[in-house]
Amino acid sequence: MIDKTVASLEAAVAGIHDGATIMIGGFGGAGMPAELIDALIAQGATDLTIVNNNAGNGDTGLAALLKAGRVRRILCSFPRQADSWVFDELYRSGRIELELVPQGNLAERIRAAGAGIGAFFTPTGFGTQLAEGKETRNIGGRDYVLEYPIHADFALIKADKGDRWGNLVYRKTARNFGPIMASAAKCAIAQVSEIVELGALDPEVVVTPGIFVKRVVQVSQTPAAAAASHGTTEAAA
């Protein structure tokens, strides 16, 4: 019998090794697997490379992982925010490496890893600082930049419901990076608000098929907890 469900958050993050590359889902707070991140902090893995859209908000979740000194390098599109003080301090004091990636390139590089694509040409970033030193090509009269996939050892993502085969459905804009990170990591670990019986998810609406997911853990979500872990405003460009 296939059973990808695990009984505890501790079991969910077991085996994450020092030096691992970990994708963490979420756009700001929406879809951020806060409980899995807390479990990772307790588990102790360090010297990590993290892939996330942002670089932590406030003092909880990803920011807490950074603050605990576990992260050597981060790949993200939008680190600077009104409440990214943990990252800002680490960055200014040279204690964390940053690879800044345009958001769509970040998404497509993650997608490419999961889809077995060796590299791809994208128009995004051509002629800008973020494409300096990269191979370019003019295709059909348009300029493109060569970008490589981002693979990960683990992905920590948050979904709404899951079953023992690892099928997942998400909730609203909390879906964001979840599906592509699940496919790009060797071991995708999903926290869900509810584990349902096999067959309870309508196959027509399954967003992440279970083949991409290795572990599923249930984390009961109270509305108050949800509100407390969110609620930030990004600085305008």
Added chain:
Amino acid sequence: MNKLTRAQMAARVARDIPEGAYVNLGIGLPTLVANHLPEGREIVLQSENGILGMGPAPEQGQEDWDLINAGKQPVTQLPGCAYFHHADSFAMMRGGHLDFCVLGAFQVSASGDLANWHTGAPDAIPAVGGAMDLAIGARQVFVMMEHLTKGGESKLVERCTYPLTGIGCVSRVYTDLAVIDVTPEGLVATEWVEGLDFDELARLTAAPLRRGDKTGN
């Protein structure tokens, strides 16, 4: 002269968004455009974190923190709304499916280069988000910005001095003084505010400016 307020600028941009358009409104000033879309036009707003058919902010107390916009503010869903993951979201831009985006800017050049993500200051922490994808992806890129910096310098320039977001990507610029098209022949002003004459507008613009048909405000 009667400089446009931020709300008037937003209303002016909104007037040019046609029925049936798929539109992404950038963070900050462009977000205001949503409040001024003409009644009776069906326009679909996209937010790059994964929603088409985004509605206005919820009533206080009705916030759902799984339903936010790119500025991480709570929004609502309209009938017909759809959610999608990030790779699909940016495929909508790069793939040429998004009709318009409206972005803020530090500078726009005479050839439509855009600088809006980084001041280049050595101590600034860079952050780009979806700006580069939107700049090259949307079929038409509208920029909405003050004509002048707080120091009185033109934000329309011959060549951008700030780090670029995209090359030759801007279609039209809406400022608090004028509406300016970016054409193969350079910048063309099509409207300017009451009490400002074209020569004065040209003097306030640090790139060659041609006079188009004034359609009036």
